[in-house]
Every structure is written in structure tokens, then in C-alpha cells.
Amino acid sequence: MADTDGTSMHTQHPEGPDVVTLASELIRIDTTNRGGGDGQERPAAEYVAERLAEAGIESTLVESAPGRANLVTRVAGTEPGLPGLLVHGHLDVVPADPTEWSVDPFSGEIRDGMVWGRGAVDMKDMVAMMLTVARGWGFSGRRPRRDVVFAFTADEEDTAAYGAGWLAEHRPELFEGCTEGISESGGYTFHANGRRLYPVGAGERGTAWLKLTAHGTAGHGSKVNRDNAVGALAAAIARIDAYEWPVRLSPTVRAALAGIGRALDIPVDLDDPEFDVDALLDRFGPARHLVETTVRNSANPTMPEAGYKVNVIPELAAARVDGRVVPGAREEFEKTIDMLTGPRVDWEYYHTEIPLSAPVDSPTFLAMAEALRAEDPDADVVPYCMGGGTDAKQFSRLGITGYGFAPLLLPPDLDLAPLVHGVDERVPVEGLRFGARVLDRFLSTVG
Structure with missing residues (x-):
């Protein structure tokens, strides 16, 4: 667990929860953001800090206001001359009315090959993948080529004033050297006309x-x-x-x-x-x-x-x-x-x-496409512009170019869009495992 001064305790465990269990346990932590400052991300930030500490990874926990916690950790790369890469995921979720759901929205129930609950696809699935990759590196001793900064943020579901916006203004040193970043809203399967498209966000x-x-x-x-x-x-x-x-x-x-x-x-x-x-x-x-x-x-x-x-x-x-x-x-x-x-x-x-644009012919975009095709050789990777916004807007103020890349394998009968902020939000178990493998491959190899 991260102490109040931001340091972490070290406890090593050779084995631990996989990405599915991590997603389920994160969903059980109610981090509902009702807007106007009404939110509580600290329990989830402490959970992430504990899981990182098990793999020997130190993290920095900072609060922008009581309970509005953000957690940041940096994994040093093997090639110091390369620019750093930011991977950010928000811990907060939108409200859920349990009377409308077929399961408790904060149960994290695993059944029918799915993990159910608020945040399953927006975006505790990606948070679990980030955590899985970081823990894998910690336990195995592997390192990425670039410095990778993992940021687990508050308040994305409102104005980001307690989360990425606050971090960019008050703790920019945590992201020193990062020139590009990835986060939600891209890299998932979209079925169309018998093809598997994987849209990668390159604008907002x-x-x-x-x-x-x-x-x-x-x-x-x-x-x-x-x-x-x-x-x-x-x-x-x-x-x-x-x-x-x-x-x-x-x-x-x-x-x-x-x-x-x-x-x-x-x-x-x-x-x-x-x-x-x-x-x-x-x-x-x-x-x-x-x-x-x-x-x-x-x-x-x-x-x-x-x-x-x-x-x-x-x-x-x-x-x-x-x-x-x-x-x-x-x-x-x-x-x-x-x-x-x-x-x-x-x-x-x-x-x-502000709106955002990112190059679609960059080495980073090509590396994301290669990581997807390594797991799905029939993947058609296409760029797209997000209709809404993400924390990439906040981090752009630090000169960080943002992409939407939270890889996820979805079956033809499961459309992502209605699940985001929707009733009975859920994510496929195998989709999570696919996403963790793709994310690991991308972050380990991108130069």
C-alpha cells in the first residue's frame, strides 16, 4: 500500500491474481463519480498500490482533495535515449442504478464468460490490464524499451479537475520525458461486414x-x-x-x-x-x-x-x-x-x-497495429477520431500526444458502445486476457 508520503512497501509474491480477478476486484470498489467534487477514488488507488507493491514496484499516491486520489509509477526502460510513454487509466466510474441491472453493479460477478459491473469496459478493464502488465514485469524482471509511466487517475468522468488536470498542473515532474500516451477508447474489436476492425484513437x-x-x-x-x-x-x-x-x-x-x-x-x-x-x-x-x-x-x-x-x-x-x-x-x-x-x-x-489530433503514420501507431495483428492476424487496424473526450486532453498540456488504445477482443454479438455507461456493463473474460497480451507486447517492444 502506498503510504501517505507516496512511498510503497515491498512484499513479493511469485503468483497472484490474473487480469480477470484484478478487474473483478476493482469493480467491487465503488468509485462512483457524481460530479461536482462528489467522488472517492482513494480505495481503488490504494488497491492498485498494494498490487504493484507485491511485484516490488514503488508508486506515488497523491490526493488533489480528500479522497480524490491519483497513483503514478514509472518503470525504467532499457534504452534511456528513447522518450517516455504514458499509459493512463481512470479509476472513477459513472453512477449505476442497481434496480435497472440484472446483477449488483458493484459485484464484479464472473459468469457466462463475462466480468459484470460498473466500469467493466469504462475503464477498470484497462486498469486491470495495466496492472497485469506492470506486475508481470516486476515479477519477471523484464523491462520495456522506453520508460513507461503508469498513471491511475481520478475524476475523468467529470472535468478531470481532481485527476489528470490537477496532475498536469501540480505534478508535471511525474511525467517528465513522456512524449506520447495511450488510454481508453481504441484497440477493441468492431465487427462490420464480416471483417474484424480495430479502431485506434488518433484524435478527439x-x-x-x-x-x-x-x-x-x-x-x-x-x-x-x-x-x-x-x-x-x-x-x-x-x-x-x-x-x-x-x-x-x-x-x-x-x-x-x-x-x-x-x-x-x-x-x-x-x-x-x-x-x-x-x-x-x-x-x-x-x-x-x-x-x-x-x-x-x-x-x-x-x-x-x-x-x-x-x-x-x-x-x-x-x-x-x-x-x-x-x-x-x-x-x-x-x-x-x-x-x-x-x-x-x-x-x-x-x-x-481542446480537440486533439495524433499522427496515424507514426512508429507508435504502427507498433499498436503490429501488436494487435500478432494476436489476431485478420485484424484490420484503422484510425478514428473519438466523438467525446478523455484525459488525453489534460496530458496534452504537457506536450504528450495521445492515442486511444485499450485493446479488447469482443465477439460479434457484443457491441462495446451500448455498454459504456450502460446497464449490465460487462467484459468478456477472454477479451481481457487478449487485451493484456496485446498491451504487454506493445509496451515491451515499442521504441
Whole structure:
């Protein structure tokens, strides 16, 4: 266990839990993040520290606030001239309503070839893989070529203010020398048209969460009111909801479209003046889901708030909007929101983060593809841009280029997307073992 000053005790055990058991035990630790500072990752961070210490690996536990713990450890590489590589996984999970689940969401139950529970695929599966690889190195004495920094973070499911954001600002020395990083949302099996695609994240849309506010004249609900804040807000929400955002293809999305087309034997000519991305996506079949959310900006109204009594017209109405921005399209996004909200409604950023792009022809990307194909020779590895965001945004402030690579083997009848934040979240036992082998191969060999 990591002591309060960040040091670790050493206890050696030649054998211990495998990746499946580690994932199950991590799920049993309730690290629900309810937002607004309401979270508790320290028990999971202490668990990880104990498992690392068993393999003789020291770790540093740091709290950004009481209970909001992050754990970082560095494994020295055999080639000191190479840049360091960051592997980060978050310990927190989103809430789960047990009345909706067929199992206790924090049971970590193993049955039907699956590990069940909140965090099974987002992302205690990857945390278990990271832990398995690090422990394997510790027990065997093997070392990677590059320095590998493992970071187990808090608060990814909210704003990262207690996790990666805090670490990047207050403890940047822990990541010294790291130029690239990997984390969630990539490297998993996606079945399409009889092919096994493995999308690897090489970009993220930017976050643009908005707060809309309309001011009006308060009054009795039975009276004529031409200055109704609720009506003004509702009209703005309707305009935002109905707006068709124009196509804006980032370099990562262009590479994704071309790569998926090659894998599915579908011709793709991105330079054709008549190119129609929506028609192409229709031809992609299920694979359209890998790119359809990233060919445009988006803005989805999510949380309207107004009034306190049915017969009282309030003077204030507000709403939250989940906006996402493709690389290079921030100015267009803001001008469009100005137009859609109009003169009656003000808007401001509730939370905003930059978009990201990473090269798809780098040695690191190629090494990820090779590691996947070593375990699945029929793998079609394609780049893609994530529709949402990860802690890679925070670590980019330290000059770290981020990729989405949390390898996982999935059967044709199990789609990853509905499981993330969904009911009855679960991960295949063999998928975890596959992922641990791929991750070990990649981290051990990448130069």
C-alpha cells in the first residue's frame, strides 16, 4: 500500500491474481463519480498500490482533495535515449442504478464468460490490464524499451479537475520525458461486414459544454406576457436541436474514412468534388458508427431549467447544451451558436476543452497495429477520431500526444458502445486476457 508520503512497501509474491480477478476486484470498489467534487477514488488507488507493491514496484499516491486520489509509477526502460510513454487509466466510474441491472453493479460477478459491473469496459478493464502488465514485469524482471509511466487517475468522468488536470498542473515532474500516451477508447474489436476492425484513437473532438440563459419579465401564468424567458429559451433550444451542422473532415477522420473503406473493399475518393460523406457512411453499414459523430460539430440540448410553479412565469430560464467541436472548427461553432441563440438568449462555456489530433503514420501507431495483428492476424487496424473526450486532453498540456488504445477482443454479438455507461456493463473474460497480451507486447517492444 502506498503510504501517505507516496512511498510503497515491498512484499513479493511469485503468483497472484490474473487480469480477470484484478478487474473483478476493482469493480467491487465503488468509485462512483457524481460530479461536482462528489467522488472517492482513494480505495481503488490504494488497491492498485498494494498490487504493484507485491511485484516490488514503488508508486506515488497523491490526493488533489480528500479522497480524490491519483497513483503514478514509472518503470525504467532499457534504452534511456528513447522518450517516455504514458499509459493512463481512470479509476472513477459513472453512477449505476442497481434496480435497472440484472446483477449488483458493484459485484464484479464472473459468469457466462463475462466480468459484470460498473466500469467493466469504462475503464477498470484497462486498469486491470495495466496492472497485469506492470506486475508481470516486476515479477519477471523484464523491462520495456522506453520508460513507461503508469498513471491511475481520478475524476475523468467529470472535468478531470481532481485527476489528470490537477496532475498536469501540480505534478508535471511525474511525467517528465513522456512524449506520447495511450488510454481508453481504441484497440477493441468492431465487427462490420464480416471483417474484424480495430479502431485506434488518433484524435478527439473538443468539448464545448454550454450554459444558455434567457431573461424575461416575471408574471402571473394567466396573463399575456410578450417577454417570457421560458419561451425565448425554448425557441433557442429548438433551433439548436434542428440545426444541420456542415461537414468538416479533420485529417484523422479523412484517414479513418479511407482506412475503413480499404478494410471493407469500398472505394473512397475524398478528393472527388461530388464526394458525399453521408452516402459513404450508408455504404459502411455498422462501421458508420465509428465516424458518423466526428464528421461535424454537434450541439445537443440536455438540461433545461426554469420556474418553480405552474402559474408563475419566471424571469429566468436556463439550459445546458453538450457541444463537441472537430479540430479547426471552434470559431465556426461559436458563430453558429451566436446565430442560433439569437438576441434573447445569452450563452457561455460551462466547460471547454481542446480537440486533439495524433499522427496515424507514426512508429507508435504502427507498433499498436503490429501488436494487435500478432494476436489476431485478420485484424484490420484503422484510425478514428473519438466523438467525446478523455484525459488525453489534460496530458496534452504537457506536450504528450495521445492515442486511444485499450485493446479488447469482443465477439460479434457484443457491441462495446451500448455498454459504456450502460446497464449490465460487462467484459468478456477472454477479451481481457487478449487485451493484456496485446498491451504487454506493445509496451515491451515499442521504441
